[in-house]
Amino acid sequence: xxxxxxxxxxxxxxxxxxxxxxxxxxxxxxxxxxxxxxxxxxxxxxxxxxxxxxxxxxxxxxxxxxxxxxxxxxxxxxxxxxxxxxxxxxxxxxxxxxxxxxxxxxxxxxxxxxxxxxxxxxxxxxxxxxxxxxxxxxxxxxxxxxxxxxxxxxxxxxxxxxxxxxxxxxxxxxxxxxxxxxxxxxxxxxxxxxxxxxxxxxxxxxxxxxxxxxxxxxxxxxxxxxxxxxxxxxxxxxxxxxxxxxxxxxxxxx
Amino acid sequence: xxxxxxxxxxxxxxxxxxxxxxxxxxxxxxxxxxxxxxxxxxxxxxxxxxxxxxxxxxxxxxxxxxxxxxxxxxxxxxxxxxxxxxxxxxxxxxxxxxxxxxxxxxxxxxxxxxxxxxxxxxxxxxxxxxxxxxxxxxxxxxxxxxxxxxxxxxxxxxxxxxxxxxxxxxxxxxxxxxxxxxxxxxxxxxxxxxxxxxxxxxxxxxxxxxxxxxxxxxxxxxxxxxxxxxxxxxxxxxxxxxxxxxxxxxxxxx
DNA sequence: ACGGCTGAATGGTCTAACCATTACAATTGA
DNA sequence: TCAATTGTAATGGTTAGACCATTCAGCCGT
Numbered sequence: 393x394x395x396x397x398x399x400x401x402x403x404x405x406x407x408x409x410x411x412x413x414x415x416x417x418x419x420x421x422x423x424x425x426x427x428x429x430x431x432x433x434x435x436x437x438x439x440x441x442x443x444x445x446x447x448x449x450x451x452x453x454x455x456x457x458x459x460x461x462x463x464x465x466x467x468x469x470x471x472x473x474x475x476x477x478x479x480x481x482x483x484x485x486x487x488x489x490x491x492x493x494x495x496x497x498x499x500x501x502x503x504x505x506x507x508x509x510x511x512x513x514x515x516x517x518x519x520x521x522x523x524x525x526x527x528x529x530x531x532x533x534x535x536x537x538x539x540x541x542x543x544x545x546x547x548x549x550x551x552x553x554x555x556x557x558x559x560x561x562x563x564x565x566x567x568x569x570x571x572x573x574x575x576x577x578x579x580x581x582x583x584x585x586x587x588x589x590x591x592x593x594x595x596x597x598x599x600x601x602x603x604x605x606x607x608x609x610x611x612x613x614x615x616x617x618x619x620x621x622x623x624x625x626x627x628x629x630x631x632x633x634x635x636x637x638x639x640x641x642x643x644x645x646x
Numbered sequence: 647x648x649x650x651x652x653x654x655x656x657x658x659x660x661x662x663x664x665x666x667x668x669x670x671x672x673x674x675x676x677x678x679x680x681x682x683x684x685x686x687x688x689x690x691x692x693x694x695x696x697x698x699x700x701x702x703x704x705x706x707x708x709x710x711x712x713x714x715x716x717x718x719x720x721x722x723x724x725x726x727x728x729x730x731x732x733x734x735x736x737x738x739x740x741x742x743x744x745x746x747x748x749x750x751x752x753x754x755x756x757x758x759x760x761x762x763x764x765x766x767x768x769x770x771x772x773x774x775x776x777x778x779x780x781x782x783x784x785x786x787x788x789x790x791x792x793x794x795x796x797x798x799x800x801x802x803x804x805x806x807x808x809x810x811x812x813x814x815x816x817x818x819x820x821x822x823x824x825x826x827x828x829x830x831x832x833x834x835x836x837x838x839x840x841x842x843x844x845x846x847x848x849x850x851x852x853x854x855x856x857x858x859x860x861x862x863x864x865x866x867x868x869x870x871x872x873x874x875x876x877x878x879x880x881x882x883x884x885x886x887x888x889x890x891x892x893x894x895x896x897x898x899x900x
Numbered sequence: 901a902c903g904g905c906t907g908a909a910t911g912g913t914c915t916a917a918c919c920a921t922t923a924c925a926a927t928t929g930a
Numbered sequence: 931t932c933a934a935t936t937g938t939a940a941t942g943g944t945t946a947g948a949c950c951a952t953t954c955a956g957c958c959g960t
Contacts, residue, residue: 412943414712426749438910449945451705454912455712458668462716463746470911471953481750489740492717493824495680496735503821510768567757570747571825666912692941703914708942724942725922905958912951919944927936 413448414455420446421456425465425478432480436466439476483570490574491581501582501633505626508575509619512556515572516602516618518563520611527562531603534558538596545587549580555599559606582629586636593628667702668709674700675710679719679732686734690720693730737824744828745835755836755887759880762829763873766810769826770856770872772817774865781816785857788812792850799841803834809853813860836883840890847882 464485718739859868
Protein backbone atom coordinates (compact mmCIF):
# COMPACT_ATOMS: atom_id res chain seq x y z
CA UNK A 393 0.00 0.00 0.00
CA UNK A 394 1.48 3.35 -0.97
CA UNK A 395 2.40 5.48 1.98
CA UNK A 396 2.16 8.79 0.20
CA UNK A 397 0.20 11.81 1.31
CA UNK A 398 -0.56 10.94 4.85
CA UNK A 399 -1.70 14.20 6.31
CA UNK A 400 -2.66 15.57 2.95
CA UNK A 401 -5.94 13.73 2.81
CA UNK A 402 -5.70 11.40 -0.12
CA UNK A 403 -9.31 10.84 -1.00
CA UNK A 404 -10.15 7.61 -2.72
CA UNK A 405 -13.87 8.16 -2.30
CA UNK A 406 -15.98 11.16 -3.18
CA UNK A 407 -17.40 13.09 -0.26
CA UNK A 408 -21.08 12.37 0.03
CA UNK A 409 -22.66 15.69 0.74
CA UNK A 410 -21.63 18.86 2.50
CA UNK A 411 -24.52 21.22 2.15
CA UNK A 412 -27.47 21.31 4.41
CA UNK A 413 -30.69 19.62 3.54
CA UNK A 414 -32.57 22.87 3.86
CA UNK A 415 -30.27 24.50 1.32
CA UNK A 416 -31.03 21.88 -1.27
CA UNK A 417 -34.70 22.35 -0.65
CA UNK A 418 -34.28 26.10 -0.95
CA UNK A 419 -32.47 25.73 -4.24
CA UNK A 420 -35.03 23.42 -5.75
CA UNK A 421 -37.96 25.59 -4.71
CA UNK A 422 -36.22 28.71 -5.96
CA UNK A 423 -35.48 27.17 -9.33
CA UNK A 424 -39.03 25.97 -9.53
CA UNK A 425 -40.27 29.50 -8.98
CA UNK A 426 -37.77 31.08 -11.37
CA UNK A 427 -38.63 28.60 -14.08
CA UNK A 428 -42.23 29.62 -13.79
CA UNK A 429 -43.68 26.46 -12.35
CA UNK A 430 -45.06 28.71 -9.66
CA UNK A 431 -46.12 32.19 -10.63
CA UNK A 432 -46.74 35.21 -8.46
CA UNK A 433 -49.86 34.60 -6.39
CA UNK A 434 -49.60 30.84 -6.56
CA UNK A 435 -49.53 28.89 -3.36
CA UNK A 436 -46.81 26.37 -2.66
CA UNK A 437 -47.86 23.01 -1.26
CA UNK A 438 -48.36 22.85 2.48
CA UNK A 439 -45.30 22.31 4.63
CA UNK A 440 -46.34 18.81 5.53
CA UNK A 441 -46.82 17.94 1.89
CA UNK A 442 -43.46 19.37 0.92
CA UNK A 443 -41.83 17.40 3.72
CA UNK A 444 -43.41 14.30 2.28
CA UNK A 445 -42.35 15.13 -1.28
CA UNK A 446 -38.76 16.01 -0.45
CA UNK A 447 -38.55 13.18 2.06
CA UNK A 448 -37.18 15.44 4.74
CA UNK A 449 -38.49 16.74 8.01
CA UNK A 450 -40.81 19.69 8.32
CA UNK A 451 -38.10 21.67 10.07
CA UNK A 452 -35.90 21.47 7.00
CA UNK A 453 -38.80 22.65 4.86
CA UNK A 454 -39.48 25.50 7.22
CA UNK A 455 -35.87 26.66 7.14
CA UNK A 456 -35.99 26.66 3.37
CA UNK A 457 -39.23 28.62 3.34
CA UNK A 458 -37.77 31.09 5.79
CA UNK A 459 -34.83 31.65 3.46
CA UNK A 460 -37.10 32.18 0.49
CA UNK A 461 -39.18 34.57 2.53
CA UNK A 462 -36.12 36.56 3.53
CA UNK A 463 -35.10 36.76 -0.11
CA UNK A 464 -38.49 38.09 -1.05
CA UNK A 465 -39.67 35.13 -3.10
CA UNK A 466 -42.59 34.13 -0.94
CA UNK A 467 -44.75 35.31 1.90
CA UNK A 468 -46.55 33.07 4.33
CA UNK A 469 -49.96 33.35 5.90
CA UNK A 470 -51.32 31.29 8.69
CA UNK A 471 -54.69 29.61 8.93
CA UNK A 472 -56.92 27.63 6.65
CA UNK A 473 -56.25 28.55 3.04
CA UNK A 474 -53.01 30.01 4.30
CA UNK A 475 -49.61 28.82 3.22
CA UNK A 476 -46.59 30.03 1.33
CA UNK A 477 -47.53 32.30 -1.54
CA UNK A 478 -45.16 33.26 -4.31
CA UNK A 479 -44.73 37.02 -4.45
CA UNK A 480 -43.71 39.28 -7.25
CA UNK A 481 -40.08 39.90 -6.37
CA UNK A 482 -39.91 43.52 -5.33
CA UNK A 483 -37.12 45.98 -4.64
CA UNK A 484 -37.83 46.03 -0.92
CA UNK A 485 -35.39 43.30 -0.15
CA UNK A 486 -32.67 45.19 -1.92
CA UNK A 487 -33.45 48.32 0.05
CA UNK A 488 -33.19 46.31 3.25
CA UNK A 489 -29.78 45.03 2.24
CA UNK A 490 -28.63 48.59 1.72
CA UNK A 491 -30.14 49.55 5.04
CA UNK A 492 -28.21 46.83 6.81
CA UNK A 493 -24.99 48.05 5.26
CA UNK A 494 -25.78 51.54 6.39
CA UNK A 495 -26.61 50.47 9.93
CA UNK A 496 -23.39 48.51 10.04
CA UNK A 497 -21.63 51.72 9.05
CA UNK A 498 -20.39 50.28 5.80
CA UNK A 499 -21.95 53.24 4.02
CA UNK A 500 -21.93 56.85 5.19
CA UNK A 501 -24.25 59.75 4.49
CA UNK A 502 -21.73 61.62 2.33
CA UNK A 503 -21.28 58.54 0.17
CA UNK A 504 -25.04 58.19 -0.09
CA UNK A 505 -25.37 61.79 -1.17
CA UNK A 506 -22.62 61.46 -3.72
CA UNK A 507 -24.45 58.61 -5.40
CA UNK A 508 -27.73 60.48 -5.41
CA UNK A 509 -26.04 63.46 -6.99
CA UNK A 510 -24.87 61.31 -9.84
CA UNK A 511 -27.94 59.20 -10.43
CA UNK A 512 -30.85 61.57 -9.88
CA UNK A 513 -29.98 64.03 -12.65
CA UNK A 514 -29.75 61.18 -15.13
CA UNK A 515 -33.11 59.90 -13.94
CA UNK A 516 -34.64 63.33 -14.43
CA UNK A 517 -33.12 63.52 -17.89
CA UNK A 518 -34.59 60.18 -18.91
CA UNK A 519 -37.92 61.06 -17.33
CA UNK A 520 -38.17 64.19 -19.45
CA UNK A 521 -37.76 62.01 -22.50
CA UNK A 522 -40.58 59.68 -21.50
CA UNK A 523 -43.28 62.17 -20.63
CA UNK A 524 -46.88 60.98 -20.91
CA UNK A 525 -50.14 62.72 -19.95
CA UNK A 526 -50.58 60.28 -17.11
CA UNK A 527 -47.22 61.04 -15.59
CA UNK A 528 -47.67 64.76 -16.20
CA UNK A 529 -50.79 64.71 -14.10
CA UNK A 530 -49.14 62.68 -11.37
CA UNK A 531 -46.22 65.10 -11.19
CA UNK A 532 -48.50 68.11 -10.94
CA UNK A 533 -50.48 66.55 -8.13
CA UNK A 534 -47.37 65.51 -6.24
CA UNK A 535 -46.01 69.02 -6.53
CA UNK A 536 -49.21 70.56 -5.22
CA UNK A 537 -49.31 68.11 -2.34
CA UNK A 538 -45.97 69.38 -1.10
CA UNK A 539 -47.66 72.58 0.07
CA UNK A 540 -50.14 70.81 2.31
CA UNK A 541 -49.73 71.65 5.99
CA UNK A 542 -47.22 69.48 7.81
CA UNK A 543 -48.88 67.05 10.17
CA UNK A 544 -46.13 64.57 10.84
CA UNK A 545 -42.54 64.25 9.80
CA UNK A 546 -43.15 60.92 8.13
CA UNK A 547 -46.03 62.24 6.07
CA UNK A 548 -43.99 65.25 5.10
CA UNK A 549 -41.10 63.08 3.96
CA UNK A 550 -43.38 60.89 1.91
CA UNK A 551 -44.93 63.88 0.18
CA UNK A 552 -41.57 65.43 -0.56
CA UNK A 553 -40.20 62.20 -1.97
CA UNK A 554 -43.20 61.49 -4.16
CA UNK A 555 -41.79 63.45 -7.09
CA UNK A 556 -38.61 61.42 -7.01
CA UNK A 557 -40.51 58.16 -7.11
CA UNK A 558 -42.62 59.30 -10.03
CA UNK A 559 -39.59 60.44 -11.97
CA UNK A 560 -37.73 57.19 -11.46
CA UNK A 561 -40.75 55.25 -12.56
CA UNK A 562 -40.91 57.40 -15.66
CA UNK A 563 -37.27 56.87 -16.50
CA UNK A 564 -38.00 53.33 -17.65
CA UNK A 565 -34.99 51.68 -16.07
CA UNK A 566 -35.90 49.35 -13.26
CA UNK A 567 -32.34 49.16 -12.08
CA UNK A 568 -32.42 52.88 -11.49
CA UNK A 569 -35.76 52.41 -9.84
CA UNK A 570 -34.38 49.81 -7.46
CA UNK A 571 -31.44 52.04 -6.76
CA UNK A 572 -33.41 55.21 -6.13
CA UNK A 573 -35.91 53.40 -3.95
CA UNK A 574 -33.03 52.16 -1.83
CA UNK A 575 -31.43 55.56 -1.73
CA UNK A 576 -34.68 57.25 -0.76
CA UNK A 577 -35.24 54.66 1.91
CA UNK A 578 -31.85 55.38 3.40
CA UNK A 579 -32.42 59.11 3.13
CA UNK A 580 -35.74 58.81 4.90
CA UNK A 581 -34.10 56.87 7.65
CA UNK A 582 -31.45 59.51 8.14
CA UNK A 583 -33.95 62.36 8.12
CA UNK A 584 -36.12 60.59 10.67
CA UNK A 585 -33.14 60.05 12.90
CA UNK A 586 -32.01 63.65 12.63
CA UNK A 587 -35.52 65.05 13.18
CA UNK A 588 -34.88 68.38 11.56
CA UNK A 589 -37.27 71.30 11.31
CA UNK A 590 -39.20 70.03 8.27
CA UNK A 591 -39.38 73.36 6.48
CA UNK A 592 -35.74 74.00 7.03
CA UNK A 593 -34.19 70.93 5.52
CA UNK A 594 -36.43 70.72 2.51
CA UNK A 595 -38.82 73.65 1.91
CA UNK A 596 -41.87 73.00 -0.21
CA UNK A 597 -41.70 73.74 -3.90
CA UNK A 598 -38.05 72.85 -4.20
CA UNK A 599 -38.95 70.42 -6.93
CA UNK A 600 -40.82 72.95 -9.03
CA UNK A 601 -38.01 73.78 -11.46
CA UNK A 602 -37.37 70.10 -12.02
CA UNK A 603 -40.98 69.26 -12.66
CA UNK A 604 -41.39 72.23 -14.96
CA UNK A 605 -38.45 71.16 -17.06
CA UNK A 606 -39.73 67.61 -17.26
CA UNK A 607 -43.22 68.79 -18.19
CA UNK A 608 -41.67 70.95 -20.89
CA UNK A 609 -39.94 67.87 -22.22
CA UNK A 610 -36.48 69.35 -21.82
CA UNK A 611 -34.10 66.60 -20.71
CA UNK A 612 -31.02 68.73 -20.20
CA UNK A 613 -32.87 71.39 -18.27
CA UNK A 614 -34.44 68.72 -16.09
CA UNK A 615 -31.06 67.16 -15.41
CA UNK A 616 -29.58 70.54 -14.57
CA UNK A 617 -32.42 71.43 -12.23
CA UNK A 618 -32.14 68.09 -10.51
CA UNK A 619 -28.39 68.44 -10.25
CA UNK A 620 -28.87 71.73 -8.46
CA UNK A 621 -31.47 70.28 -6.13
CA UNK A 622 -29.53 67.13 -5.35
CA UNK A 623 -26.42 69.13 -4.58
CA UNK A 624 -28.29 71.48 -2.27
CA UNK A 625 -30.21 68.83 -0.43
CA UNK A 626 -27.27 66.47 -0.28
CA UNK A 627 -25.16 69.17 1.29
CA UNK A 628 -27.90 69.94 3.82
CA UNK A 629 -28.33 66.29 4.71
CA UNK A 630 -24.63 65.79 5.25
CA UNK A 631 -24.41 68.89 7.42
CA UNK A 632 -27.45 68.05 9.51
CA UNK A 633 -26.38 64.49 10.03
CA UNK A 634 -22.86 65.47 10.98
CA UNK A 635 -24.15 67.92 13.56
CA UNK A 636 -26.59 65.33 14.82
CA UNK A 637 -23.94 62.71 15.19
CA UNK A 638 -21.71 65.06 17.13
CA UNK A 639 -24.42 66.05 19.59
CA UNK A 640 -25.71 62.54 20.09
CA UNK A 641 -22.45 60.73 20.50
CA UNK A 642 -19.87 63.17 21.77
CA UNK A 643 -17.68 60.29 22.84
CA UNK A 644 -17.29 56.88 21.32
CA UNK A 645 -17.80 55.20 24.68
CA UNK A 646 -19.81 52.06 24.70
CA UNK B 647 -72.38 46.68 26.15
CA UNK B 648 -71.86 48.64 22.97
CA UNK B 649 -72.61 46.64 19.93
CA UNK B 650 -70.54 48.70 17.59
CA UNK B 651 -67.88 47.40 15.29
CA UNK B 652 -68.26 43.75 15.68
CA UNK B 653 -66.57 42.49 12.61
CA UNK B 654 -64.42 45.55 12.36
CA UNK B 655 -62.25 44.58 15.26
CA UNK B 656 -62.51 47.45 17.71
CA UNK B 657 -59.39 47.02 19.71
CA UNK B 658 -59.55 48.20 23.27
CA UNK B 659 -56.48 46.26 24.18
CA UNK B 660 -53.15 46.16 22.53
CA UNK B 661 -52.47 43.09 20.50
CA UNK B 662 -50.11 40.91 22.42
CA UNK B 663 -47.83 39.78 19.72
CA UNK B 664 -48.14 39.32 16.02
CA UNK B 665 -44.66 38.58 14.96
CA UNK B 666 -43.04 35.25 15.16
CA UNK B 667 -40.87 34.29 18.06
CA UNK B 668 -37.96 33.73 15.72
CA UNK B 669 -38.31 37.27 14.39
CA UNK B 670 -37.99 38.77 17.82
CA UNK B 671 -34.92 36.67 18.41
CA UNK B 672 -33.54 37.77 15.06
CA UNK B 673 -34.14 41.40 15.91
CA UNK B 674 -32.48 41.21 19.31
CA UNK B 675 -29.45 39.39 17.98
CA UNK B 676 -29.15 41.80 15.08
CA UNK B 677 -29.34 44.81 17.36
CA UNK B 678 -26.79 43.23 19.63
CA UNK B 679 -24.41 42.83 16.73
CA UNK B 680 -25.05 46.30 15.33
CA UNK B 681 -24.50 47.86 18.73
CA UNK B 682 -21.14 46.22 18.88
CA UNK B 683 -21.76 43.76 21.66
CA UNK B 684 -20.52 41.19 19.22
CA UNK B 685 -17.81 42.19 16.82
CA UNK B 686 -16.70 40.52 13.62
CA UNK B 687 -15.05 37.24 14.43
CA UNK B 688 -16.81 36.83 17.76
CA UNK B 689 -18.77 33.71 18.40
CA UNK B 690 -22.36 33.85 19.50
CA UNK B 691 -23.41 31.56 22.35
CA UNK B 692 -24.31 28.01 21.39
CA UNK B 693 -27.82 27.37 20.13
CA UNK B 694 -28.79 25.51 23.25
CA UNK B 695 -27.53 28.36 25.43
CA UNK B 696 -29.40 30.96 23.38
CA UNK B 697 -32.55 28.87 23.66
CA UNK B 698 -32.11 28.91 27.40
CA UNK B 699 -31.43 32.66 27.51
CA UNK B 700 -34.34 33.65 25.29
CA UNK B 701 -36.57 31.04 26.89
CA UNK B 702 -37.61 29.69 23.55
CA UNK B 703 -37.02 26.43 21.76
CA UNK B 704 -33.94 25.65 19.78
CA UNK B 705 -36.02 25.62 16.62
CA UNK B 706 -36.83 29.29 17.03
CA UNK B 707 -33.18 30.09 17.65
CA UNK B 708 -32.17 28.18 14.56
CA UNK B 709 -34.66 30.03 12.36
CA UNK B 710 -33.30 33.31 13.67
CA UNK B 711 -29.72 32.26 13.02
CA UNK B 712 -30.67 31.16 9.53
CA UNK B 713 -32.15 34.58 8.87
CA UNK B 714 -29.03 36.32 10.14
CA UNK B 715 -26.91 34.05 8.01
CA UNK B 716 -28.96 34.87 4.93
CA UNK B 717 -28.56 38.55 5.67
CA UNK B 718 -24.81 38.16 5.88
CA UNK B 719 -24.42 38.91 9.56
CA UNK B 720 -23.11 35.55 10.69
CA UNK B 721 -21.72 32.30 9.40
CA UNK B 722 -21.97 28.97 11.17
CA UNK B 723 -19.55 26.16 11.51
CA UNK B 724 -20.24 22.71 12.80
CA UNK B 725 -18.27 20.68 15.26
CA UNK B 726 -16.52 21.35 18.54
CA UNK B 727 -15.48 24.99 18.81
CA UNK B 728 -17.94 25.58 15.98
CA UNK B 729 -20.93 27.83 16.28
CA UNK B 730 -22.30 31.06 14.85
CA UNK B 731 -19.57 33.58 14.10
CA UNK B 732 -20.22 37.23 13.43
CA UNK B 733 -18.94 38.24 10.01
CA UNK B 734 -17.91 41.57 8.63
CA UNK B 735 -20.97 42.52 6.61
CA UNK B 736 -19.91 42.42 2.98
CA UNK B 737 -21.40 43.49 -0.30
CA UNK B 738 -21.98 39.91 -1.41
CA UNK B 739 -25.47 39.75 -0.05
CA UNK B 740 -26.38 42.85 -1.98
CA UNK B 741 -25.00 41.39 -5.17
CA UNK B 742 -27.09 38.29 -4.60
CA UNK B 743 -30.21 40.39 -4.22
CA UNK B 744 -29.47 42.04 -7.54
CA UNK B 745 -28.83 38.65 -9.07
CA UNK B 746 -32.20 37.39 -7.90
CA UNK B 747 -33.90 40.37 -9.46
CA UNK B 748 -32.09 39.69 -12.68
CA UNK B 749 -32.96 36.01 -12.69
CA UNK B 750 -36.58 36.92 -12.05
CA UNK B 751 -36.36 39.16 -15.08
CA UNK B 752 -37.00 42.29 -13.10
CA UNK B 753 -33.83 43.76 -14.58
CA UNK B 754 -32.68 43.44 -18.18
CA UNK B 755 -29.25 43.61 -19.76
CA UNK B 756 -29.90 46.97 -21.47
CA UNK B 757 -30.92 48.45 -18.13
CA UNK B 758 -27.81 47.00 -16.55
CA UNK B 759 -25.62 48.51 -19.25
CA UNK B 760 -27.28 51.87 -18.95
CA UNK B 761 -26.44 52.01 -15.26
CA UNK B 762 -22.86 50.97 -15.87
CA UNK B 763 -22.49 53.66 -18.50
CA UNK B 764 -23.50 56.26 -15.97
CA UNK B 765 -21.63 55.06 -12.94
CA UNK B 766 -18.34 53.78 -14.28
CA UNK B 767 -17.12 57.05 -15.77
CA UNK B 768 -17.76 58.79 -12.47
CA UNK B 769 -15.86 56.06 -10.68
CA UNK B 770 -12.93 56.50 -13.05
CA UNK B 771 -13.02 60.24 -12.50
CA UNK B 772 -12.89 59.85 -8.73
CA UNK B 773 -10.20 57.20 -9.00
CA UNK B 774 -7.98 59.55 -10.96
CA UNK B 775 -8.27 62.02 -8.10
CA UNK B 776 -7.20 59.46 -5.50
CA UNK B 777 -4.14 58.00 -7.13
CA UNK B 778 -1.52 56.49 -4.84
CA UNK B 779 1.65 54.58 -5.68
CA UNK B 780 0.09 51.42 -4.35
CA UNK B 781 -2.92 51.65 -6.63
CA UNK B 782 -0.74 52.70 -9.57
CA UNK B 783 1.21 49.50 -9.23
CA UNK B 784 -1.95 47.43 -8.92
CA UNK B 785 -3.41 48.98 -12.05
CA UNK B 786 -0.27 48.35 -14.08
CA UNK B 787 -0.17 44.73 -13.05
CA UNK B 788 -3.85 44.20 -13.78
CA UNK B 789 -3.41 45.69 -17.20
CA UNK B 790 -0.46 43.44 -17.99
CA UNK B 791 -2.35 40.40 -16.81
CA UNK B 792 -5.02 41.00 -19.42
CA UNK B 793 -2.60 39.86 -22.10
CA UNK B 794 -1.99 36.47 -20.50
CA UNK B 795 -3.16 33.57 -22.64
CA UNK B 796 -6.79 32.62 -22.15
CA UNK B 797 -7.18 29.37 -20.27
CA UNK B 798 -10.79 29.49 -19.20
CA UNK B 799 -13.63 31.89 -19.72
CA UNK B 800 -14.02 32.47 -16.01
CA UNK B 801 -10.36 33.29 -15.55
CA UNK B 802 -10.48 35.60 -18.53
CA UNK B 803 -13.46 37.44 -17.14
CA UNK B 804 -11.83 37.84 -13.77
CA UNK B 805 -8.68 39.27 -15.31
CA UNK B 806 -10.60 41.67 -17.49
CA UNK B 807 -12.70 42.89 -14.59
CA UNK B 808 -9.77 43.40 -12.25
CA UNK B 809 -9.18 46.95 -13.43
CA UNK B 810 -12.76 47.88 -12.66
CA UNK B 811 -12.53 46.53 -9.15
CA UNK B 812 -9.32 48.40 -8.47
CA UNK B 813 -10.77 51.64 -9.78
CA UNK B 814 -13.91 51.38 -7.68
CA UNK B 815 -11.83 50.67 -4.62
CA UNK B 816 -9.78 53.74 -5.40
CA UNK B 817 -12.81 55.95 -5.79
CA UNK B 818 -13.37 56.00 -2.05
CA UNK B 819 -17.11 55.58 -2.09
CA UNK B 820 -18.24 52.25 -0.71
CA UNK B 821 -21.70 52.72 -2.09
CA UNK B 822 -20.23 52.87 -5.56
CA UNK B 823 -18.14 49.89 -4.64
CA UNK B 824 -21.18 47.88 -3.62
CA UNK B 825 -22.93 48.96 -6.76
CA UNK B 826 -20.11 48.16 -9.15
CA UNK B 827 -19.46 44.82 -7.50
CA UNK B 828 -23.11 43.95 -8.07
CA UNK B 829 -23.02 45.21 -11.62
CA UNK B 830 -19.87 43.28 -12.41
CA UNK B 831 -21.37 40.19 -10.85
CA UNK B 832 -24.39 40.47 -13.11
CA UNK B 833 -22.22 41.17 -16.12
CA UNK B 834 -20.10 38.13 -15.40
CA UNK B 835 -23.21 36.04 -15.18
CA UNK B 836 -24.46 37.24 -18.52
CA UNK B 837 -21.12 36.71 -20.23
CA UNK B 838 -20.88 33.20 -18.84
CA UNK B 839 -24.35 32.42 -20.10
CA UNK B 840 -23.65 33.83 -23.55
CA UNK B 841 -20.25 32.09 -23.83
CA UNK B 842 -18.85 34.43 -26.43
CA UNK B 843 -15.52 34.19 -28.14
CA UNK B 844 -13.44 35.78 -25.36
CA UNK B 845 -11.30 37.92 -27.59
CA UNK B 846 -14.26 39.11 -29.55
CA UNK B 847 -16.43 40.54 -26.81
CA UNK B 848 -13.68 42.18 -24.84
CA UNK B 849 -10.22 42.23 -26.47
CA UNK B 850 -7.23 42.66 -24.19
CA UNK B 851 -5.85 46.11 -23.63
CA UNK B 852 -9.20 47.81 -23.91
CA UNK B 853 -8.61 49.37 -20.54
CA UNK B 854 -5.26 50.90 -21.43
CA UNK B 855 -6.54 54.40 -22.23
CA UNK B 856 -8.48 54.47 -18.98
CA UNK B 857 -5.59 53.31 -16.87
CA UNK B 858 -3.22 55.74 -18.56
CA UNK B 859 -5.51 58.66 -17.84
CA UNK B 860 -5.88 57.61 -14.23
CA UNK B 861 -2.14 57.15 -13.82
CA UNK B 862 -1.66 60.59 -15.30
CA UNK B 863 -4.00 61.94 -12.67
CA UNK B 864 -6.42 63.36 -15.22
CA UNK B 865 -9.96 62.87 -13.94
CA UNK B 866 -11.81 64.16 -16.97
CA UNK B 867 -9.71 62.17 -19.41
CA UNK B 868 -10.24 59.07 -17.31
CA UNK B 869 -13.98 59.63 -17.25
CA UNK B 870 -14.05 60.16 -20.99
CA UNK B 871 -12.02 57.05 -21.68
CA UNK B 872 -14.23 55.01 -19.41
CA UNK B 873 -17.34 56.46 -21.00
CA UNK B 874 -16.08 55.30 -24.35
CA UNK B 875 -15.25 51.85 -23.07
CA UNK B 876 -18.51 51.41 -21.18
CA UNK B 877 -20.51 52.46 -24.21
CA UNK B 878 -18.66 50.06 -26.48
CA UNK B 879 -18.77 47.11 -24.18
CA UNK B 880 -22.30 47.81 -23.06
CA UNK B 881 -23.42 47.85 -26.65
CA UNK B 882 -21.60 44.60 -27.36
CA UNK B 883 -23.07 42.92 -24.32
CA UNK B 884 -26.60 43.94 -25.24
CA UNK B 885 -26.16 42.71 -28.79
CA UNK B 886 -24.61 39.39 -27.83
CA UNK B 887 -27.22 38.73 -25.19
CA UNK B 888 -30.07 39.58 -27.50
CA UNK B 889 -28.76 37.22 -30.14
CA UNK B 890 -28.21 34.58 -27.52
CA UNK B 891 -31.72 34.88 -26.18
CA UNK B 892 -33.19 34.60 -29.63
CA UNK B 893 -31.26 31.45 -30.51
CA UNK B 894 -31.87 29.79 -27.19
CA UNK B 895 -35.54 30.47 -26.77
CA UNK B 896 -37.02 31.04 -30.19
CA UNK B 897 -40.49 30.57 -28.79
CA UNK B 898 -41.85 31.45 -25.39
CA UNK B 899 -43.27 27.99 -24.91
CA UNK B 900 -43.05 26.50 -21.48
C1' DA C 901 -81.81 34.96 6.76
C1' DC C 902 -78.82 35.61 10.23
C1' DG C 903 -75.51 34.64 13.84
C1' DG C 904 -72.85 31.71 16.37
C1' DC C 905 -70.51 27.25 16.72
C1' DT C 906 -67.60 23.77 15.19
C1' DG C 907 -64.27 21.30 12.57
C1' DA C 908 -60.60 21.08 9.46
C1' DA C 909 -56.48 22.85 7.32
C1' DT C 910 -52.56 25.48 7.81
C1' DG C 911 -48.51 27.69 9.78
C1' DG C 912 -46.06 28.31 14.46
C1' DT C 913 -43.87 26.29 18.44
C1' DC C 914 -42.11 23.01 21.51
C1' DT C 915 -39.75 18.75 23.33
C1' DA C 916 -36.60 15.18 23.16
C1' DA C 917 -33.89 12.47 21.00
C1' DC C 918 -30.34 11.20 17.78
C1' DC C 919 -26.86 12.06 13.85
C1' DA C 920 -22.57 14.39 11.93
C1' DT C 921 -18.67 17.01 12.49
C1' DT C 922 -14.86 18.79 14.77
C1' DA C 923 -11.26 19.75 18.26
C1' DC C 924 -8.81 18.05 21.77
C1' DA C 925 -7.46 14.93 25.28
C1' DA C 926 -6.22 10.30 26.40
C1' DT C 927 -4.31 6.10 25.09
C1' DT C 928 -1.49 3.08 22.67
C1' DG C 929 2.45 1.21 20.38
C1' DA C 930 6.93 1.33 18.34
C1' DT D 931 9.89 9.86 23.43
C1' DC D 932 6.92 10.62 19.86
C1' DA D 933 3.61 9.66 16.45
C1' DA D 934 -0.61 7.59 15.42
C1' DT D 935 -4.85 6.10 16.96
C1' DT D 936 -8.81 6.19 19.65
C1' DG D 937 -12.17 8.10 22.69
C1' DT D 938 -14.87 11.96 24.34
C1' DA D 939 -17.31 16.05 24.55
C1' DA D 940 -19.21 20.11 22.41
C1' DT D 941 -21.39 21.90 18.60
C1' DG D 942 -24.57 22.39 14.73
C1' DG D 943 -27.89 19.40 11.72
C1' DT D 944 -31.94 16.53 11.45
C1' DT D 945 -35.86 14.01 12.70
C1' DA D 946 -40.40 12.69 14.72
C1' DG D 947 -44.41 13.71 16.93
C1' DA D 948 -47.19 16.39 19.44
C1' DC D 949 -49.69 20.50 20.48
C1' DC D 950 -50.95 25.60 19.92
C1' DA D 951 -52.85 29.58 17.10
C1' DT D 952 -55.18 31.31 13.25
C1' DT D 953 -58.31 31.33 9.67
C1' DC D 954 -62.10 29.93 6.87
C1' DA D 955 -65.99 27.39 5.33
C1' DG D 956 -69.90 25.13 6.39
C1' DC D 957 -73.26 23.49 9.55
C1' DC D 958 -76.93 24.29 12.78
C1' DG D 959 -80.21 26.50 15.43
C1' DT D 960 -82.90 30.42 16.03
